[in-house]
Amino acid sequence: MTSPQKPPSILRLKDREIGPDRPVFIIAEAGVNHNGDLQMARRLVDAAIDAGADAVKFQAFKAEDVVSVGAAKAEYQVATSGGGESQLDMVRKLELSGAAFRELQAYCTERGILFLATPFDFGSADLLAEMNVPLFKISSGEVTNLPFLEYVARKGKPLIVSTGMCFLGEVDEAVRLLQGADCEDLVLLHCTSNYPTRPEDVNLRAMQTLGAAFGFPVGYSDHTIGIAVAQAAVALGACVIEKHFTLDRTLPGPDHQASLEPDELTAMVRGIRVVEAALGDPIKRRVASEDAVARVARRSLVASRDLPAGTVLTRDLIAIKRPGSGLKPELLSHLVGRKLRVAVAYDQLFELGFLE
Template sequence: MISAQTISIAGRRIGPDHPPYIVAEMSGNHNGDIDRAFRILDAAKAAGADAVKIQTYRADTITIDHSGPGFVVDGGLWDGRRLFELYEEAHTPWDWHGPIFEYGRKIGITVFSSPFDATAVDLLEGLDAPAYKIASPELIDLALIRCVARTGKPIMMSTGMATLEEIAEAVEAVRSAGATEIVVLHCTAAYPAPPEEANLATIAEIARRFDVIAGLSDHTLGTVVPGIAIALGADVIEKHFTLDRAEGGVDSAFSLEPAELAELVRNSRIARQTVGAPAFAPTASEATVLKNRRSLYVVAPIAQGEAFTPRNVRSIRPGLGMKPKHLESVLGRVAARDITFGEALDASMIDGEFQA
């Protein structure tokens, strides 16, 4: 863990000394059905996620109704889709926000959102949103970032596609507007993202360079990459989440299902526990098996005054005798008393002074 910071979202402490904070991203996986949105919240809660994140925009606040160059997706999961129509399908209606936030509070899971313009921030402030998220494409919209930061709430920002300079500008925009609780999520903005492009070493570098909580917004398939990210310093993991990929939806292809999210939560906690601190001594659980190491034993009877030789002293298990490193110093010395077969060798059996 690189950053020593700790922040809090809705009373949940986030940082190196706390369990990883797991965010289930609903995005457009509600498929236009508010009851499905509620079921997603229920499933995320049951899986052990800390929060569900939604997105707050309308098609006309994120793009315009146009079909010219750049306004039609070229390649990838949404190839051929017009941006306006895609966002119209995927957006979470603004009149759903109040019920979704209320339902989250009712069942005990945090809900927050990614706003995409100032009107979205106003809506979310009216709902007492506990935190905000800046999506990767908006990381370069410093006016939007400052607008969010002026709320004083914790702010997460994804770095997909961003250069180091752009990340630095975004972090400075947050701080210049007065916000202090910052999470920067390393991200590969591909859907799905190839694991070989994850570059997870970036997480610790983000924490070191910017003195922020660092995490991962992950678009790879499955749950392997987030666990590795936590071992490399991530304190927050964000993953897209759906009830059933087979039911479709704009983001379903790279979203986790409930059993997978539960697996992610379990594995994330295990991954955090495995990191620990540098240790060069037996652990508590190893204390009971120390006796299974090798040590020096008398393997043939030795009379008092007789020399220790490779024939009568060997390094064997168990580990109740002198350490094997002393064997060369013992050989050629003589026995201080009669020693029977199977005795663990100790310094008192060696004639004269012997430093073990």
């Protein structure tokens, strides 16, 4: 097993950093939810921007280079798009050209959002490298495709790698190969490759296992319904969150039903920003906003009755009441047995200057 020799690294892009103690990098996964329509893809870019995502990601492939003629559809694909066509026929209809990707990249640059795409074949990796994408996102299905992993790693770009369907040993083999190809800018995403994923199949703590085992930043690629699990992943230390989205869940196609609609994507992004703001640091301390409440809610030592000067204080003469702006209760034993040099009224806060 690969052993981390240093704290998790920071993946550095041109305009931002991804890693611990950095803002969560949120990838709006458009995937193939454009249904092969470039204009719909542009609308997905708009929706990702409106939601506040950091990047919008598509899937780049040449259908014949990825899927063989006899390949069957996955069960979820049959459920969402019917069983009357092969996987190859389905995928052909979801393909975008290189020219379309270049146009989308230009549109993303114009609109101020990062364009990303997952390559599924050697030619698509070449295309994205020519487009000078800032990083490569590798899908879960390619973790055991070691020749392809090495080919992409040799492009010299940072990698974000999903690990759905993987045993830890398979991830280890992939990481060793990537490091052997001089890839040290790496983020590992925990993932469950089912669409949708049941919460009981998420095993979110395995994300932390990835970080402990390999010493790279970790994140989560979410296929559950809703946004709660993605937000929980942030609370557990995810540096990257990836989530499928669509313009309309009722559209035809394999991935729409397990995707967020635009208003849900917006809610997820906002929720993640709330969670990361709430995480703070490991130091347990009182924050400044609690000071005023502490003065009201905490307690002080006060006189339990009117006390004349010269009174020797006994325990029954000292009460512990709000507010918290006087002597702290921990000083109780310091007062017992001491003589008052001034009179103290009922419920008056004691002061050290009252004592002889």
